[in-house]
Amino acid sequence: MALVDLIRPEVIKVPLVSSTKPEVIRELVEVLRDAGKISDVDLVYDALMKRESLGSTGLEQGIAVPHAKTPAVNSLTVALGISPKGIDFQAIDGEASKLFFLLLAPPDQSGPHIEALADIARLTKSQAFFRTLASATTPDEVVELFTED
């Protein structure tokens, strides 16, 4: 399952209402719960915060990629959030993060997880795409930016 297959309207939140790192992670985890992708919000939240404690996943140019391995999911699971105002995610360039790709993978399926993260790593090279994505105002608009149909 490729990343593009997983970016569906029900796992996209725009705009995010959170203003801190813990809040935005919980908000996106709750998006996954509401979409029926996970049931144990606290288990997933703790796994993501544990990973963040090792080093922020806030990258340059307003992109953050919180991720974790967790038995709470059976397959690669993605949530995407956009914060037009930006959130302090302790990014490596000190800038506020606006785009959040949250990825969860079961412990025994590292291959698809790595491939999806690599897709995002490749995407980070396109500033124009991220500017366009950050200005999206609805989940459908976000999906449309990724897919052709």
Next chain:
Amino acid sequence: MNGPIKKILVYVDGTEGSITATQYAVVLSRAIRAELSALYVINTRALADLLKARIFIKAEEEEYKQDLEADAGRYLNHVRSLARKKGLAIEAVSVSGSVHQEIKSYVQDHDIDLLIIGELSHVRSRRDEFYNEAERAMRSVSCSVLIVKDEDQVWELYDALK
């Protein structure tokens, strides 16, 4: 082995699609008496890219590399089992590197006539970045490529093979 297809390679990445592709490869290899190989690529290129992009920290890169090595062993054992159950010899190999490059190299180095891969994404992307590794391999290898579809039908074919 006098037909046009003497050597078949199936790409295995652990997805259900690649397991279905393996079942089809077993059926086809038996039918045309071709040699069958299976390849799993430990995607160390992606791990390096993720470290470079700072999505991964060093400890994470090591952890995921070990995970992928374990995945390779598990999936290739499964593939060997699928072939053995149908009385077919299979060369199951894991290598490390960039997935599509390693598939391309294996095809060239072993004179593969046909590459078999699992079904590709149904979603067409506007972004080249979303071509998955099997799709990249399909575009770059020198041999013909067969994309396996219809999991149920393939299972019936495999199951019916005595």
